[in-house]
Amino acid sequence: xxxxxxxxxxxxxxxGKSSIIRKFVSNVFxxxxxxxxxxxxxxxxxxxxxNNNVSLIIWDLEGTDSLAELNKxxxxxxxxxxxxxxxTRPITFEILRENIESLKTLYPSTLIKTVGNKVDLLSISERxxxxxxxxxDNYLSSAKTGENIEQLFNDIAIKLIQ
Amino acid sequence: MVEDKKLILLKExxxxxxxxxxxxxxKKIKALESVIEQRKNLxxxxxxxxxxxxxxxxxxIPKTLSPMITESLKNEIQNSRDDVVDALYPIIGKxxxxxxxxxxxxxxxxxxxxxxxxFSIESLIRIFKSKFMGVNEESLFLQELAxxxxxxxxxxxxxxxxxxxxxxxxxxxxxDVLSAMLTAIKSFVEEAFNTGEEHLESIEYGLYxxxxxxxxxxxxxxxLHGVYDSAFKSKLKSKLLVFAENNISNSxxxxxxxxxxxxxxxxxx
Numbered sequence: 001x002x003x004x005x006x007x008x009x010x011x012x013x014x015x016g017k018s019s020i021i022r023k024f025v026s027n028v029f030x031x032x033x034x035x036x037x038x039x040x041x042x043x044x045x046x047x048x049x050x051n052n053n054v055s056l057i058i059w060d061l062e063g064t065d066s067l068a069e070l071n072k073x074x075x076x077x078x079x080x081x082x083x084x085x086x087x088t089r090p091i092t093f094e095i096l097r098e099n100i101e102s103l104k105t106l107y108p109s110t111l112i113k114t115v116g117n118k119v120d121l122l123s124i125s126e127r128x129x130x131x132x133x134x135x136x137d138n139y140l141s142s143a144k145t146g147e148n149i150e151q152l153f154n155d156i157a158i159k160l161i162q
Numbered sequence: 163m164v165e166d167k168k169l170i171l172l173k174e175x176x177x178x179x180x181x182x183x184x185x186x187x188x189k190k191i192k193a194l195e196s197v198i199e200q201r202k203n204l205x206x207x208x209x210x211x212x213x214x215x216x217x218x219x220x221x222x223i224p225k226t227l228s229p230m231i232t233e234s235l236k237n238e239i240q241n242s243r244d245d246v247v248d249a250l251y252p253i254i255g256k257x258x259x260x261x262x263x264x265x266x267x268x269x270x271x272x273x274x275x276x277x278x279x280x281f282s283i284e285s286l287i288r289i290f291k292s293k294f295m296g297v298n299e300e301s302l303f304l305q306e307l308a309x310x311x312x313x314x315x316x317x318x319x320x321x322x323x324x325x326x327x328x329x330x331x332x333x334x335x336x337x338d339v340l341s342a343m344l345t346a347i348k349s350f351v352e353e354a355f356n357t358g359e360e361h362l363e364s365i366e367y368g369l370y371x372x373x374x375x376x377x378x379x380x381x382x383x384x385x386l387h388g389v390y391d392s393a394f395k396s397k398l399k400s401k402l403l404v405f406a407e408n409n410i411s412n413s414x415x416x417x418x419x420x421x422x423x424x425x426x427x428x429x430x431x
Contacts, residue, residue, distance in 0.1 A: 004338055006322040038350065041342045057324065057342050073349030077322025 002045065004055040005160045006077055007153075010070065010103075011084035012092040013063030016117040019143035020084065021060050024153050029144050036062045039074055046157040054157040067099055080111040080156045087116040087130050087140065096133070111159055114138040115152060120145050310388035312426045313370070316341050317382050317410070317418065326380060327418035329426055344383055348374065364390075375402045382406070384426075401425075 009017040018036050023029050025044045040060040047053055059078075064070055075081075081103055085093040096114065103112055116130045120142040130140055141148040239246050292299040316337070317326040323345025328337050348362045361381075365372040371390040375382045375398075382402050409421045 004324045006324060006342070039346045041339050041346065043336055043339050043342075055338060057322075057338055059342065059346070071350065071353050073353045074346065076349075077319060077324070079322070 002053045002055045003161065004057055005079040005157070006057050006059065007080050007082060007156065008059045008061060008075060008078045009082045009084055010061055010067070011063060012065060012086070012089075015063065015084045015086040015089075015092050016143045017063065017082075017084045018060050020082075020115070020117060020141065020149060020152075021058050023143045023146055023149045025058070027146075029146075036060055038062060044153070046154060048154075048157060048161070052161050054161055056153060056157060067102055075107070078107065078110050079160050080113065081107070082113050082115055082152070082156075084115045084117050086118050087126070088118055088121050093133065111156065113152065113156060115148075116140045117143060119147060310386050310390060310394055312384060313387055314385040315382065315422050315426055316344070317380055317422070318345060319380050320345075320376070320378075325415075326413070327415055327422055329419055329422035341383075344372075348381075366390075373398055375399060377406055377410070380410070 009021065011017055013035065014033060018034070018040065019029060021040075021042055025042045039062070042058050042060065043055060044058070045053055045055045059074060061070065061074055083096075083100060083103065085096060087093075093116070100112060100114060103110075114134045115138065116134055119127060119130070119140040122130065127140065134140065139148045139152050141152060143149065288299060291297070313332060314328065314330040314334070316328045318324070318341045319326060323342040325338050325341040328341075330337070334340065347365070351362045352360070361374070361376045363374050363376075365374070369387055371386045373384040373386060373390065373395065375384075382405075384398065384402070405421070405425055409418060412418050412421070
């Protein structure tokens with residue numbers, strides 16, 4: 001039987017949460033920015049070895065400037081958070097560490113992944129700086145090129161069935 | 163010899179005009195033949211180009227003309243609303259009339275069926291119920307006729323919105339997404355109105371109602387068609403409580419879904 005897991009994407013406005021999900025679920029990318037209002041839910045099954053397939057129910061929350069503004073009810077029962085920031089806009093990662101720590105405190109048993117999106121807009125040196133910021137087990141991604149998108153969700157699915 | 167010459171001369175005299183006419187006709191026929199031939203040759207070369215252009219034009223119609231047609235239709239409807247209403251009124255009226263007639267026919271069939279069973283056990287129970295509950299028999303009778311049908315049932319984890327089991331008579335959108343979305347709506351309402359221990363208990367849309375029954379770690383959403391009054395609600399609540407008590411410990415999605423189908427397939431609550 002396929003198990004279902006709830007994944008929630010968080011982060012500021014316009015960091016590319018919806019684009020990451022669209023790239024992963026439908027393999028499409030568009031530069032048109034459509035703001036998410038409330039929540040948008042999508043689903044995709046991740047095929048894993050030995051028939052351990054996982055159905056990911058992905059909650060795309062509207063962007064907020066701080067975690068306090070989020071509707072807490074949407075976060076309950078989450079199996080994994082994906083905190084997305086925009087590598088080109090410092091305001092979206094100024095308090096990255098504080099936000100991650102706060103999430104860890106509030107939801108200690110939930111898997112948390114950090115994603116620096118829009119990495120296709122960075123130079124090599126800038127990219128290295130961001131890699132240091134988010135540590136090794138997190139991701140620099142690009143919804144435009146698809147870099148690390150599949151990898152991110154696959155890694156989460158594997159981690160969640162362990 | 164002289165006669166032969168005379169004959170030739172006579173022929174020439176008599177047929178000169180005809181010859182001129184024949185020559186002129188020949189010329190015209192040749193000219194026409196050449197035109198036809200030219201058109202044939204031209205057609206061989208031009209037709210494929212026209213076909214391609216025509217195809218391109220046909221393909222481009224939805225893109226180029228659709229917005230214009232939609233816009234002009236919109237304007238037309240906006241500007242002559244009364245005319246549109248006048249045009250549509252008889253059609254819609256007929257449709258409604260037909261629908262009402264059909265519904266009355268079904269109701270009439272059911273009433274006839276029930277009247278035939280005037281002295282059946284169900285009828286006697288209804289009379290007894292009417293006396294006992296203080297509700298007139300006709301109301302109970304009509305209530306039975308407008309029986310509520312269970313369309314779908316979902317057992318959903320309260321926090322995560324993950325579907326534990328479901329039973330459905332119709333094919334709708336993805337059940338997992340629907341469960342998550344329903345949970346999001348429920349969470350939003352409960353959070354927005356800061357209801358504390360209060361929970362969203364029903365959603366109404368058109369002819370349908372979604373009955374929501376909350377338990378500790380999960381809730382059950384029942385999509386209903388028909389009368390959703392307090393008497394039915396009470397019976398449904400009891401039935402769901404019994405179902406939860408007996409079956410919810412089973413975490414297997416397939417077995418739980420099977421149990422739901424067995425319990426709610428016959429619409430009798």
